[in-house]
Amino acid sequence: MLSYTLFDHTADIGVEILGRTKKELFAHAAHALFDIMIQTTFHKNRKSRGGKGRQLIKMVDGADVEDLFINFLRELLYLFNGKRWVVDHCEMIECSNTRLIATLWVEPYNKKKHSMKTEIKAVTYSGLSVKKFKSGWMARLIFDV
Amino acid sequence: MSEIKLEKLDDNRWLLPQTGSMRVPGIIYANDKIHDLLQHDESTKQVANVAHLPGIVNFSLAMPDIHWGYGFPIGGVAAFDMDGGIVSPGGVGYDINCGCRLMTTGLALDDIRGKIKDLTVALYQRIPTGVGSTGYVKLSGKDQKKVLEEGAKWAVRNGFGSLQDLETTEDGGCLSGADPEQVSARALERGKQQLGTLGSGNHFLEIEVVQDIFDEKAAGAFGLSKGQIVVMIHTGSRGLGYQICDDYLALMVKHQSETGIALPDRQLACNYLASQRGKNYLAAMACGANYAWANRQILMHLTQEVFEKSLSIAPRELGMRLVYDVCHNIAKIESFKINGVEKKLCVHRKGATRAYPAGHEAVPARYKSVGQPVLIPGDMGAGSYILVGQEKAMQETFGSACHGAGRVMSRTQAIKTSRGRSISRELADQGVLVMAGSKGTLGEEMPEAYKNLNDVVQVVHDAGIAKKVARLKSIACIKG
Numbered sequence: 043m044l045s046y047t048l049f050d051h052t053a054d055i056g057v058e059i060l061g062r063t064k065k066e067l068f069a070h071a072a073h074a075l076f077d078i079m080i081q082t083t084f085h086k087n088r089k090s091r092g093g094k095g096r097q098l099i100k101m102v103d104g105a106d107v108e109d110l111f112i113n114f115l116r117e118l119l120y121l122f123n124g125k126r127w128v129v130d131h132c133e134m135i136e137c138s139n140t141r142l143i144a145t146l147w148v149e150p151y152n153k154k155k156h157s158m159k160t161e162i163k164a165v166t167y168s169g170l171s172v173k174k175f176k177s178g179w180m181a182r183l184i185f186d187v
Numbered sequence: 188m189s190e191i192k193l194e195k196l197d198d199n200r201w202l203l204p205q206t207g208s209m210r211v212p213g214i215i216y217a218n219d220k221i222h223d224l225l226q227h228d229e230s231t232k233q234v235a236n237v238a239h240l241p242g243i244v245n246f247s248l249a250m251p252d253i254h255w256g257y258g259f260p261i262g263g264v265a266a267f268d269m270d271g272g273i274v275s276p277g278g279v280g281y282d283i284n285c286g287c288r289l290m291t292t293g294l295a296l297d298d299i300r301g302k303i304k305d306l307t308v309a310l311y312q313r314i315p316t317g318v319g320s321t322g323y324v325k326l327s328g329k330d331q332k333k334v335l336e337e338g339a340k341w342a343v344r345n346g347f348g349s350l351q352d353l354e355t356t357e358d359g360g361c362l363s364g365a366d367p368e369q370v371s372a373r374a375l376e377r378g379k380q381q382l383g384t385l386g387s388g389n390h391f392l393e394i395e396v397v398q399d400i401f402d403e404k405a406a407g408a409f410g411l412s413k414g415q416i417v418v419m420i421h422t423g424s425r426g427l428g429y430q431i432c433d434d435y436l437a438l439m440v441k442h443q444s445e446t447g448i449a450l451p452d453r454q455l456a457c458n459y460l461a462s463q464r465g466k467n468y469l470a471a472m473a474c475g476a477n478y479a480w481a482n483r484q485i486l487m488h489l490t491q492e493v494f495e496k497s498l499s500i501a502p503r504e505l506g507m508r509l510v511y512d513v514c515h516n517i518a519k520i521e522s523f524k525i526n527g528v529e530k531k532l533c534v535h536r537k538g539a540t541r542a543y544p545a546g547h548e549a550v551p552a553r554y555k556s557v558g559q560p561v562l563i564p565g566d567m568g569a570g571s572y573i574l575v576g577q578e579k580a581m582q583e584t585f586g587s588a589c590h591g592a593g594r595v596m597s598r599t600q601a602i603k604t605s606r607g608r609s610i611s612r613e614l615a616d617q618g619v620l621v622m623a624g625s626k627g628t629l630g631e632e633m634p635e636a637y638k639n640l641n642d643v644v645q646v647v648h649d650a651g652i653a654k655k656v657a658r659l660k661s662i663a664c665i666k667g
Contacts (some may be wrong), residue, residue, distance in 0.1 A: 167453035
């Protein structure tokens with residue numbers, strides 16, 4: 043399954059993300075965010091990633107699943123914009139509709155290794171939807187670039 | 188995509204009728220051509236959404252550079268009553284006080300012919316551009332708070348430019364009411380490294396030549412003459428501003444239900460102007476605005492140094508002078524006559540420029556007889572326009588005009604369209620030298636991605652809210 047696709051938005055970037063489970067949807071969203079921003083390898087499993095770098099445990103709250111989704115991506119974006127960490131693997135430990143705990147594998151941003159593709163200024167609520175379908179989960183959102 | 192039907196009021200204005208829970212109707216400034224483009228995105232719906240917000244006065248407005256944003260449309264203008272009205276971080280946008288600054292020089296095109304490439308390379312080397320670029324000025328925590336409180340004044344006090352520059356900066360380059368205590372540690376951290384940087388995306392520094400003069404009197408007052416070399420800078424408050432917006436948006440979304448305000452789109456999250464949360468946002472937003480003015484003031488100073496060094500000329504010979512600095516993403520408390528009564532309103536301009544007329548107290552003394560300069564950058568090939576604010580803007584648009592050409596093509600579409608082409612070579616063929624950090628930026632920002640600047644400016648001119656003064660042609664451009 044392709045974890046994300048882009049849809050047209052005049053000024054910004056629209057993203058549609060799919061996951062078989064809610065946890066997978068959130069992990070795919072983390073992948074989408076970093077994949078749109080920089081040239082990097084996002085590892086879908088821990089084995090392929092190897093043990094280098096740091097692990098961060100993040101706990102995020104939200105008013106509902108949509109708010110939680112945005113707040114999670116906000117935290118990830120801050121790790122890059124504020125702390126200069128690149129997240130290259132993400133595992134969801136717990137994920138309800140209002141709270142999640144995730145383990146993030148990060149490495150420091152390196153200009154030579156991670157060439158920039160697009161600067162994402164923010165994760166917006168505009169046109170946001172996070173929905174469960176028979177076969178899985180789908181989210182649509184717009185990144186401000 | 189938009190199914191909303193607009194009613195034509197005249198050649199330059201369309202009415203969006205008040206329906207459902209809209210508190211006021213909308214008015215979109217557009218000619219027939221721009222109106223047709225509105226059918227392809229959600230921007231009309233966004234004008235209608237803004238009309239749902241409490242305390243909105245007269246109309247939810249959009250300028251002819253309107254395009255699909257998030258929450259408010261880009262090109263949106265909305266004023267809210269101080270009594271019962273709201274303030275919305277999304278109505279200002281992430282890049283608080285994104286704006287433009289225009290400087291004239293005493294040089295003509297012939298003075299720099301043959302030296303343009305060296306000059307552009309020198310500018311590109313000296314002025315930090317691109318994502319995550321760090322600035323020329325490193326701030327201590329104490330200094331950063333001063334920047335947030337004082338804006339361009341801090342920059343001038345620290346040797347970047349002169350006091351005279353403050354006279355021709357909107358609000359003197361310092362918005363009052365700034366309180367650094369309302370700015371998060373995250374925002375402060377992001378701001379520490381980025382003062383004196385241009386950024387990426389649509390931000391730029393351009394060398395331009397005055398190509399046409401439409402209004403001799405206003406051009407004379409602004410110090411513009413045909414064939415003159417000028418410089419335009421377009422940038423804002425960088426990561427600090429984005430973080431302030433994001434922090435307050437998250438906070439307002441979290442507490443939205445307590446306000447009792449029903450929203451058609453979460454991105455419009457807001458709070459009453461009279462509420463503590465609303466006041467705190469305005470105090471933090473003012474910090475972002477002041478940071479942006481300090482940023483543009485420092486960039487102007489660096490530009491001046493590069494010109495002097497690269498061309499081996501003295502400051503007097505270069506004669507670089509600030510014409511004006513305007514912001515186009517802001518919420519400000521301003522006074523307007525509503526039904527004959529003077530009222531203080533909180534005017535949100537999201538991708539819209541203030542356009543005050545002759546005689547207004549906020550217009551600098553040297554422009555008082557003609558009105559405030561309105562700076563309208565176009566795409567890389569089109570150059571820019573300089574307009575002057577008109578009385579009609581006070582009556583119709585809360586003293587506002589457009590801010591640029593406005594996108595018409597998505598970034599992904601633009602990149603696809605530009606594939607296999609050399610945008611820099613195409614621009615070079617038009618006499619525009621471009622230096623950018625990445626090919627992607629050039630593709631995203633290709634001229635076809637924008638509306639025709641002439642159409643946008645003509646609507647504003649014909650509607651009488653701002654009048655054309657001069658047209659500038661791009662010669663060289665640096666981007667992130």
